[in-house]
Amino acid sequence: MELIDDDGNLFGIVNVVDTLVVLLVLAVVVAGVAFVLQPEPEGPDIGTTHVTLDLGTQPDYLIDAINEGDTYNPTEQSQITITDVHITPQENQTQVIIRAELRGPASRGGIEYANAPPRLGRTLDIATSTYQIDGRIRAVGRGDSLSTKQTNVVLSDTMSAANAEEVTKGDEIRLGGRTVAAIENVTVYATADPNQRRVVVGATLETYMHSGGSRFGNTPVRSGQTVTLSTDMYTFNGQIERVGTLESRGSATKQTVTLQLYDVRDNFADAIQPGMTERSGGETVARIIDVETEPSIIIATAENGSVNVVDHPYNRTVTITADLRLRQTTTGLMFKGQSLRQGSTVVIDLGTIIVEATVVNIGG
Numbered sequence: 001m002e003l004i005d006d007d008g009n010l011f012g013i014v015n016v017v018d019t020l021v022v023l024l025v026l027a028v029v030v031a032g033v034a035f036v037l038q039p040e041p042e043g044p045d046i047g048t049t050h051v052t053l054d055l056g057t058q059p060d061y062l063i064d065a066i067n068e069g070d071t072y073n074p075t076e077q078s079q080i081t082i083t084d085v086h087i088t089p090q091e092n093q094t095q096v097i098i099r100a101e102l103r104g105p106a107s108r109g110g111i112e113y114a115n116a117p118p119r120l121g122r123t124l125d126i127a128t129s130t131y132q133i134d135g136r137i138r139a140v141g142r143g144d145s146l147s148t149k150q151t152n153v154v155l156s157d158t159m160s161a162a163n164a165e166e167v168t169k170g171d172e173i174r175l176g177g178r179t180v181a182a183i184e185n186v187t188v189y190a191t192a193d194p195n196q197r198r199v200v201v202g203a204t205l206e207t208y209m210h211s212g213g214s215r216f217g218n219t220p221v222r223s224g225q226t227v228t229l230s231t232d233m234y235t236f237n238g239q240i241e242r243v244g245t246l247e248s249r250g251s252a253t254k255q256t257v258t259l260q261l262y263d264v265r266d267n268f269a270d271a272i273q274p275g276m277t278e279r280s281g282g283e284t285v286a287r288i289i290d291v292e293t294e295p296s297i298i299i300a301t302a303e304n305g306s307v308n309v310v311d312h313p314y315n316r317t318v319t320i321t322a323d324l325r326l327r328q329t330t331t332g333l334m335f336k337g338q339s340l341r342q343g344s345t346v347v348i349d350l351g352t353i354i355v356e357a358t359v360v361n362i363g364g
Contacts (some may be wrong), residue, residue, distance in 0.1 A: 045105065045106040046103055046104065048359075050111060051102055051118055052146060054136050054138050055096040055135040056096070057090050058094060062133065062174065063096060063175065065131045066096065069081065069084045070128050074125065077104060078114045080102055080113070080124065082100050084148075085178075089181075091220060098146070118140055123135065124137065148208045151244070152203070153204075153240050154201070154202055155238025155335060156198065156241055158198050158200050160197070179206070181204065184201075184204055189285070190348065202246030205227065221269065223242065224239065224240065241337070251328050252323065252325065254323055255362055256323050256346040257323075257324055257361065258319065259321075259322060265346070266293075266315070268316075270293070272288065272350070274289060278348050285324070285348075288350070289321040295315070296312040296315040298312045320323055326340060342361065342362065343358065
C-alpha cells in the first residue's frame, strides 16, 4: 500500500493536510501545558528587623494621627509597621520617637529596605492616607517594643507664687492622648522674693532606653539635667536632683536652731511672734518657739570727738528660736533642699511676713 495515495490521503485513510493541522495543534497544546506547569521563579527571601526612629518635634495634629499598627510600603517587597510610639515634651514642643518593624529582602547580615540597608542615621519616610512624616534611625535591632519604663525623679524649680499654687499632687502631663509624666508629691517653699516659690516635686517620667541610659525626650535622666513638664495651668522647668526615688535626699528630722535678723525695723521685729509657723504640703516646716528683740547697736561720734556705742532708735536685732523640719544627709543637714550650717541664711514664710535670717546655732 502506498504511504500517500493520489488523493493525498495518508495510508488511503486520513488527508495529509488534516494530519499536519492536528499535529500542529497538539504541539501547541503540549507546549502550553508545559509552560503553565513549569515552577514559578522563586522570589527573594523576606527578612525582618526593628528600628528606633527619631521623628523630632511634631505638631499636635500629627501626633494625634500617629498610631501603633500604621504601615507603609515604599516598594513592593518593603514594608514598615509602627509598633510603639513614645512622645515627650521638648521645651515648648513635643518630640516623637517610634519603634517600627521593617520587612524587606534578606541580605548578608540583615535586610534591604527600600533598596538599601537600614543603617544608623538613615532617614525613612512613612506615608499613610492620613499623614506623611520622616524619621532618622537611631537604633537597629530585633525586638518587640521600644524599651520604655517609668522612672522616678525628684525635680526642683523656682517659679511664680501663682504658678506654684497650681502644681498639685496627681497632676498628669498628657501629650497626644498619652500620659508622659505624673506629679506624685509636691513641696512648696518660700524664697526671699515674696513673689517667687521654690517647688520640689517627686515625679514619674515615661522614659526610654538609649545608649545604655534612660532618656526623657532628648534629655538624659541624671542629676543636673532639666526636664519640662507643662499643663494648661503651668510650665515646670525642673532640675533633676535625684533619680530612682520620689523623696529628697536624707531622712526627715527636726532640730531646734537659733536664728538672728540684724537691723530690721521695730514694727517688723514686733510682727514676729512665738507660735507662728510655715506649712507646706500639710506639714509644719518651721515653728517659732521664742523671740527676743533688742535695739541694734550703732557707733556714734559726739561733737567733742568721743566715740560712743548707742542704741539705734528704730532698728532692732531679733533672735529667734525655731524648730525646723530638716533632712539628715551624708553631707549634713538640709533645710528646704539647701545646706544648713552656721552662717547660712534661711527663709521662713510666716504667712503675714517672710523672715530671712542667719543661722547662729544648731541644736541649741
